[in-house]
Amino acid sequence: MNHLTDLPPWAAILVCGLLLLGAAMTLIGSLGLLRLPSFYDRLHAPTIATSGGTILICLASMLCFAVLQSRWIFHELLIIFFVTVTTPVTLMLLGQAALYRDRVKERSDVPRKPKPAAEPGSE
């Protein structure tokens, strides 16, 4: 707690608030992963952790180190950029893979391929 004592009170409150809110959002997202019943429902849960949690926690650390002026604050910007760009791509591919597997297994609770049906194997 050497460097944290140098924070002025307003910055300290803001940093704490952002950090706690971000951690709470992440926790809610992971709780969704635990509680929601089907895979397609669970697909929505991690986006809360990324869009809410990551941005808030990165903002907290940017604010903390900008006020302390101990180093450049740009790494967090890069982290926000990477996470917001890459997570949708991952989830989209996972959703497609799950849909493909469910169709191969001919489960009844997923929508069929729209007609006219494409020949199997080509997309």
Added chain:
Amino acid sequence: MRAWYPYPLFSIALFLMWLLLNQSVAPGSIVLSLFLSTLLGWVMVKLQPSQSRLRRLGLMAGFALAVAADIIRSNVAVARIILRPRGKPANTGFMTVDVDLENENALALLACILTATPGTAWLEYDRRQKSLLLHVLDIDNEDLWRRTVKRYEAGLKEILE
């Protein structure tokens, strides 16, 4: 200039990212990042991504703000659904929306926006039928989601096509 940098925006983004990763503006890293951004710009010519011009920066800013507001609202809504007591499960389901976008970049952007919004997940786009298969966490508001997708589609068309 165009011959040296066939994709100027891409090259600028690479240049800035290299400097950010190195956390320095020393002459050495500037020279290296200039070299890399030029070289990788030429590599992109080989890959031939579909090009589209960015028009109307003001419109883009407005669109980004609208998307950010939607994502925040949907974050709260999904958090509420997750924290619901066990007795009342969420009413989830699949839905199809007709989306008429030809531009590859606009489609990719639409996919990223819809998946980044917690309430909706992009599953499949059929190019021949021009229909999009979504999974939404709150199927009771199907009309609302349909209107949202339509709004995004109109915005992307204005910006990119």
Added chain:
Amino acid sequence: MTALAIVWSILLAQVMLALAMAFALYRIIKGPRAQDRILGLDTLYINAMLMLLAFGIRTANTIYFETALIIALIGFASSIAFAKFLMRGEVIE
């Protein structure tokens, strides 16, 4: 006083992130299908990255941020590879 509040709130945030990691781990172990496990792994990566950021705020050590960046990149690549594998049974087409 302020310092004490900051230390406690960082600790609380870390406890919440650890709990989130435990939930993701439960989903990896429990399944029930392969795509659930990969989704859990992806969430675990992001939660671990956020945990490192919290450590970085606590200790003001830059090395944590470098690590977080690397975890974000590697997690993305591995999740994509897993998803591709599920879809086709091979990673490179």
